[in-house]
Amino acid sequence: MTTAGVVGRDAELAVLDRLVGDVRDRGAAVLVRGEPGIGKSALLRLAREAAAERGLRVLGATGVESETTLPFAGLHQLLRPLLGRLPALPSPQRRALAAAFGMSDDAAPELFLIGLAALNLLSDSAADQPLVLVVDDAHWLDRPSADVLGFVARRLESEPVVLLAAQRDGFPPVLAGPELEELHLERLDDGSAEELLERRAPQLDPGARGRLLELAAGNPLALTELPLRCVRDDDAPSTLTARLEDAFAARLPGLPAVTRDLLLVAALEDEGALGESLAAVSALGGDPVTAEALVPAVEVGLVATDGERLDFRHPLVRHAVTQRSTLPERRRAHLALARTLPELDRQVWHRASAADAPDEALAAELEEAGTRARRRGGVAAAQGAFERAARLSGDPAQRIRRYLRAAELAFEWGRPDVVDRLLQETAALDVPARDRIRLTVIRERSEEGIQGAGTRRLTEVAAAAAADGRTDQALLFLHAASLRCMWADASAATRARVLEVVEQALDPHDVLALEVMSNVAPLDRGAELLERLRALSSSPLDPSQARAAGFATSNVGDLPLSVELLAPLVPRLRADGRLGLLGRVLTVQAWNALNVGRFDLAVSAADEAARLAADSAQPLVRAVALGVQSAVAALRGGEGVEEGLAEAASLGLQVGSNGVLAVVQLARGIVALDQGRHEEAWDELVRLFDPTDPAHHPVVRSFSIGDLAEAATRSGHGAEVEPLVAGLEAIALRTPSPALHVGLRHARALLAPEDEAEELFAAALAADLGPWPFARARLQLAHGAWLRRQRRAAESRAPLRSARDTFDALGAVGWGDRARQELRASGEQSRPRTPEAREQLSPQELLIAQLAAEGLTNREIGARLYLSHRTVGTHLHRIFPKLGITSRVALRAAIGA
Structure with missing residues (x-):
């Protein structure tokens, strides 16, 4: 890589050179980060030159402040040279990009479908000629x-x-994730700073040189620009950035008036189009x-x-001009x-x-522009348009309405600081009662975390909405309040x-209402909820109803039914690009599958949910998914x-959810129990039952009682666990929760006196445990071990064999x-266990193999999993040798599909 004009950046240049050089493999x-003038743009320029020298195609884009309100402006700038390939994309992806770029009147779909379209456009182009994407500012x-x-x-x-x-x-990192590398540029050391200044201004006398080195403090842009202007102590701005801007601004007065006008117009528009x-x-x-x-x-x-574009030397030039x-x-x-x-x-x-x-007509036009931006997926642009429209509104009622809509969009955008500012400005106006309700709801929804007094306020707002006949709004507010009850353990x-x-x-029979109730009182109302949910599950459900029913049945403990209800919803959410909701559905599915013993499903669903959580910024989803991943990894002898678990716990604290912390704690107990650390398992699991513990959660503890009893009997805490079991026995009288009753039957058998144990083991094994293979196998293991201790070795072997075979299969x-x-x-x-071929696959590889075994093409698999078809092909090339096969035809038998 040519390094002309760049000093002191050898390590960073080596990193970029390696990435560009390896792009074919x-x-x-x-992400290159640093203060203004530190040399970020210079590094990108050298990377572009190195890419061009290697015969790579370079696509570029530059972020500009005025375009932050124009949805997909930056993406359009980057992909514009590839739009001739648009017709080759699958129809949904083609329509998605066309809508995003305003090339059609369609509403922009979910962001993730646009992301998949962009990925495939780049992938298809890179197959002909590798790409280097350069995004400055x-x-x-x-x-x-x-x-x-x-x-x-x-x-x-x-x-x-390479991007x-x-x-x-x-600024918050634009790109983030474990897949990304970050280079932070520090200021130049003394030797490099002196070398750069010598190149730029060799004529300086020692006094001026020392003064400039002190002022620049190792900032490369300062070292190259400040020598062009004499800076004295009595007139120099106080900060380096201000000095640099002042240095650029000093060149403006000497320019012709028409040139200054041209620079101002270009600075205000920022498109860069000279024409x-x-x-x-x-x-x-x-x-x-x-x-x-x-x-x-x-x-x-x-x-x-270049005759077509006008590019400012540095963003500070643009700022100086304005x-x-x-x-x-x-x-x-x-x-x-x-x-x-x-x-x-x-x-x-x-x-x-x-x-x-104020200009009401102009405000109405801005509102229309905001509506168009929202339709194209530009939430930030829509928020800015509604806020500016509010400030231009001559009608006070319209101003309040537009401010509140801007606040709602800021919440959707993920900017609680903007929400708070807009609500404060709105509250200072004469807000009518109905709009005050709306203001309160926006504030409650935007509160960080899920704890606090907001649950009661949301409930009262829901009551007011219902009294006013606005049932849909009441349901929305009650759903938000119920989620806080579930994840933050609200008071009785x-x-x-x-x-x-x-x-x-x-309507108490509506499935959406049942979901709300299941979030609030899954155990106390368990009997009536299960009866209604089981009746509903046999009827056709639309996607919204299927999600609500699946979540509700999970809450009340019928985990196998929840898996059944959510399974057909997953491909539909993938097809619609609703990856945020898909992540939540997969997390619930992974949790259910872990607890019933469907570990293949648990690991693939948790893996996908954890990855999607990064795309949709859902820390709660990622925390639960990581807890499930860790538990399954331990059960299967994996690593990490x-x-x-540490990351999951950190995320649980971040969102302030004792529900998440409880899931993590249960996972820790499962891991310790699996590894034979029974005292540690007891310590981890008993925390779920302590009301003063941050991980206490009345619902999650009901899933843990069988594990807790096993840890207790193996670590000498039998007497301590009995009152905890008795407490759940009392709850079990009010709910038929299968998860709770499976655990209690296991606990009763383990804790029973010798003269009662056989009867309790028989009762536990007589229950319908077909949908609960892991629980059944553990019960068979415990029963066989008890029989052997009773010197009934011959009788013990049948349940022990069944347990062994089930554990091996799982x-x-x-x-x-x-x-x-x-x-x-x-x-x-017993013969040593022979690992299944599919166990060699990563969770993502297993999912790809399953879809390929169903006959889907690489493009179809990529569309479902939001990967490029090239990535799917790469995975399959890794999968075949692991499974000992050479074609897709053999996949089905190899993975036991």
Whole structure:
């Protein structure tokens, strides 16, 4: 990689050179971070040159501050050279990108479908010629573009694509995830700073050199720009950034007026299209202006141009141009742009920027622009449009309505700081009673975490909405309140009030109402809920009803039924691109599958949910998924258990959910029990029963009683566990929860006196445990071990054999070894377990293999799993040798599909 003009960046250049050089073998994504002027753009420029020298295709985009309100502007800038390939994409993906880019009147679909379309567009192009994507000033990307690029960046490993993005310190990372590498540029050391200054200004005397080295403090841009201007102690700005901006601004007064106008127009528009800027300046002065007007600015190093684009030397140049202009000058420039730009929405925004008084007609146009932006998936753009429309509103009622809509969009965008600011501004107005309710709801929904007094307020707002005949809104508010009850363990009084409002406001037979009730009182109302849910499950359900029924049946303990209800929903959510909801569904499915012993399903669902949580920013989903992953990994003898549990616990604390902490604690207990650390298992699990413990949760503990009893009997805590079992026995009288009763039957048999144990083992084994294979095998192991201790070795072997075979089939390595040990002690030898071929596959590989075994093509699999078809092909090439096969035809037999 050529390093001309760059000093002190050898290590960083080596990293970028390696990634660009290896792009034909593996893809990657790198985020370069640092303060203004630290050299981020210079590194990207060198990477572009190195890519071009290697015959790679380079696509570029630059984030600009004014475009943060234009949905998919950055993505369109990056992918514009590839849009000729759009017709080759599958129809849903083609329509998704066309809608996102305003090439059709369709509403933009879920962001993830747009992400998949972008990924496949890049993948197909890279198959012909590897790609290097260069995104500068990524902190100014519009939010939808940043989200799509993050989605793509996490899926590049198998693609001949390298993504290099640069962003300024002080902004949240645009790209994040374990798949991404980050380079943080520090200031140059003294030797490198002196070398750079010597190259830039060899004529400086020692005094001036020392002064500039002190002022620049190792910042490369300062070392190259400050020598062009004499900076004295008595007039220098206080910060380095201000000094740099001042250095650029000092070059403006010497430029011709038409050149300054051209720079101002370009700074306010930011598209970079020289023709558009020239048209606006021509309209501004009334006379035609050509590109010759730009030459003086190029000569003093403020801008560069290739004849089609105008690029500022640095973002500080753009800022200097706008800050050194007057308000009337900026208004004239905005109006000139509004008269000459081709797109309606850009015209409206510039007119709004020029407005200095309320204008109801303009506010209505901005609102329409915001609605169009939201339709295209641009939540941030829509929020900005509604906020600006509110400020331009002459009608107070319209102003309040627009402010509240802007706050709702800011919540949807994930900006609680903006929500809070907008609600404060709205509350200062004369807000009518009905709008005060809406304001309260927005505030409650935007509170960080899920604890606090907001549950009661949401409930009262729901009651008011129901009294006003707004049942749909009442359901929305009650659902939010019920989730807080589930995940944050609300007080008994709060739960009672939520239930009271549910029964007054909602149809008690509606499945959505049943889900709300199951979140609030899954045990106390378990009998009636299970009866209604089982009756509903035999009827056709739409996706919303199937989700609600699946979640509700999980809450009340019928985990096998929940798995059955959610299974057909998963492919439909994938097809619709609803990956946020898909992540939640997969998490519930993974939790259910872990507890019933369907470990293949548990591990694949948890793996996918954990990955999707990164795409949809759902820490609660990721925490539960990691807990399930860790538990299954331990049961199957895998690695990375403690790391996964530690991250899950950290996320649980982050979201303030004792429900999540309880799931993590149960997973820790399962792991310790599996590994024979019974005292530790007791310590972990008993925390679920302590009301003062952060991991206490009345529902999650009901899933743990069998494990707790086993840990207690093996560690000398039998007497301590009996009152805990008795407490759940009392609850079991009120609910037929299968999960609770399976655990209690196991606990009774383990804790029974010798003269009662046989009868209790028989009763437990006589229950319908077909849908609960792991629980049945553990009960058989415990029964066989009890029989052997009673010197009934011959009788013990049948249940021990059944337990061993089930554990082997499930891949529960440790439990299978214990069954073999018991059989050996009874006088019977067992063959060592032969691992199933599918156990060699990662969770994602297993899922791909299953879909390929069903006959799906690589493109169809990629569309379902939101991967490129090339990535699917790469996985299959790894899968075949692991399974000892050479074709897709043999997949079904190899994985036992």
